[in-house]
Amino acid sequence: MRHFFRALKWILFTLLFIPVGGYLILLLINLQDSAPSAQASAYLEQVNAEEVALSQHLEHNPYLYALGFDAPKDDDPMALGLERYQALRQLEAMQRPTQTVDEKFERPQWAITTCLKQEGYLDECAPLMAEPETLRATLNDYAWLVERYRTLLSLGKWQDDTRFNMYSDLLPIQHLIAAQHLYLVDAYINDTDSTSLITALDEDMRFWQQAAMRINMLGNKFLAISALKQNMKLGELLVGQIRTEDEDTSLPSLWLTPIPGDVLSLERAKRGEWHFLIKMTQSFKMGEEADFTTKVTEAPLMPLLQQQDTANRYADILTGKASIEQCPSDLSLSTLQEYAYNPMGKFILCSGISSFESYQATANKVESLRAELVSRLTSPTISAEVAAKANEEKPRESSPE
Secondary structure (H helix, E strand, O other), rough: HHHHHHHHHHHHHHHHHHHHHHHHHHHOOOOOOOOOOOHHHHHHHHHHHHHHHHHHHOOOHHHHHHHHHOOOOOOOOOHHHHHHHHHOOOOOOOOOOOOOOOOOOOOOHHHHHHHHOOHHHHHHHHHHHOOOHHHHHHHHHOHHHHHHHHHHHHHOOOOOOOOOOOOOOOOOHHHHHHHHHHHHHHHHOOOOOOOHHHHHHHHHHHHHHHHHHHHHHHHHHHHHHHHHHHHHHHHHHHEEEEEEEEOOOOOOOOOOOOOOOHHHHHHHHHHHHHHHHHHHHHHHHHHOOOHHHHHHHHHOHHHOOOOOHHHHHHHHOOOOOOOOOOOOOOOOOOHHHHHOOOHHHHHHHHOOOOOOOHHHHHHHHHHHHHHHHHHHHHHHHHHHHHHHHHHHOOOOOOOOO
């Protein structure tokens, strides 16, 4: 029996020593974080510059106006947007905001919204154009919203930053697009000159292109791209209606020009995602808001998270210097060696981030949509010109003798 207890003692000692000893070895390996890489330093410098720029541009900023655009009719969108942004500044990346009930204006319930969602929207929406009085009634009811949208388009340079929260709201895009529809239909219905609609389409397209160039948050970037798509979708319907009356109607100049690369580029959004990851890992390390059980669970793991090394690696992934790796499915010696330093950070990167390739492909499709739109609207004219030229060059038949 004495030999049995001695053997049991050594078995228990060995079972305890292996994990504890292994953990102590990991702690020694992870005593020091990496130095900031050149790319991570550049990202941080740009992030700080964006925050300073926004702090100095709190007035007449279309970002803040858009952030509060869904304010009720008699409220100030700029004031609401600034209030929402100031509340956002007080939150950590993973902190849940205090639940509030924001009153928003009710979007117009008119047929334009419904028919534009149909696959054959040109045919579905065409009958509505034959009943301008019905459209004009909605425009009269929401004249204030058309003016609010005009104010948005007239504001200066878009400036936001990369300070956003896991639970924070995006731009109120449904309310913005509702106003965009009203604004463009108003230019078609209430202006006697067809150039007014073309000018409105150009101004709207220019605004959302400039906003998309400067947006730092991935979600808001694609909301701006959605507004560009709506501009072309509704615009094609309205321009088509004008052309039935005036074949000489020109197209918006921005439709005829390829969309600038900066509009569709996701480089700013990548930097925003990088900054969000940094803020997220910081919130893990601070953990003031976590409950007792979470703190006890995270306490032994946090020393194995190297924040700067994680930031460096993510910056390399976003710039294409490194690729996203799959998380290991075994505990081989090579895996243990690879994940000995900063194991938590590496697991975050292999399991918690996604590739931007699909996002970029989706953004690039907007240029294809623009080119196809212009082709549809110009091909009949081109075909007519080609046919006329062919008739002129066709040899005349000789007259019978």
